[in-house]
Amino acid sequence: MFRIFLVEDEINLNQILKSYLEKEGWEVSSFYDGKSARQALGAHPHLWILDIMLPDIDGYELLRIIKEDSPGIPIIFISARDADFDRIKGLEMGSDDYLAKPFLPRELVIRTHRLLERVYKSADQDTSVINLGPYTLHEDKRIVQIGHDIVDLTSKEYELALLFGQHKGQALSREQIIGNIWGDDYVGTDRSVDDLVRRLRKKLKDLRIETIYGFGYRMVGK
Template structure:
């Protein structure tokens, strides 16, 4: 998915809670987007001017000045920049203030990472950064995945996956014919190192095989000593 031809969609995440900013960044990188972060309003404005984002995820409460002021400053240079506000406040007046300041959507903490990604994708489409309806569809051979609806089919037959199985398959499908090591899969799907428990990858690969390859020509292959690869069935 690209914003400007030849490059990935760029998203600026602005939040003064580093753990939350990092979780958001990891979730949005799973969308294939390029992410930058800022922890205060001053840094957000500076990074935006340098990074030229296609969209901003913006916390309302920041340590120096509010997210409302950030967007007022950015609007002078980025007139149509999509903005998704994050806030711990859920009062109607706060929602109105955010939207009046130029925000395009509003999510109240606590929120799900999946919801943020879906809302942001919708804003990008609305802003024509992402225009094709098929951008959410991944296809490898006769295997398809709709990232928006989270529906998976092989040869037209629906396949039900758990959340972790879905993320693992999504990573494989975004990298077809590419050998992915256990370390790469752990880092991208589980987001941290399991140390000696790297066999979690083997376990979930086996789960996927039972659902994706059962009674069909195999698509998921083990490359001994290297990792795993997903490719169209021969």
């Protein structure tokens, strides 16, 4: 089941849109301000529907925060302001679609269907997909999924998962991991590698990462 986050401060409109979206079988969480939506970032829905006119956080700022946290999650931007300006700015900032108010709820449903199908149904044909056991890593979206659910990873946790996925079965030294994740000019100890691996193991519990004592790590399995 797809999970959608709807951010719209007009209560009546929010409830109407939520009802239409839920009739399609989607799980919809409603937010009436930017602060509450921002607090839910870690839940990583499959789609954000975001109004630009919010009572606290500017919609553009919330869009920027969402894209920084989860660049691969699609966003539909809606606004009652200057349609051309908002549409262009929203698209430039990374939104995937735009709707100008007023619009029919059914139009939002149709656009949502098309966007979800384009982003998620085409995953099997995506050449940038790496299988990590039961998990699927999408390089273009910089996300890791299990089924339809997106795993909440930090940027460095994602990069480590990608590194293991690109070198399945290969022994990677701590120095190699540091060079790939932090860069050759990194100043610190290799304890950072151990801590990062520990966090990744906790979040991807079914990922088989072997410890090679005195050397580094290796991901085993398909």
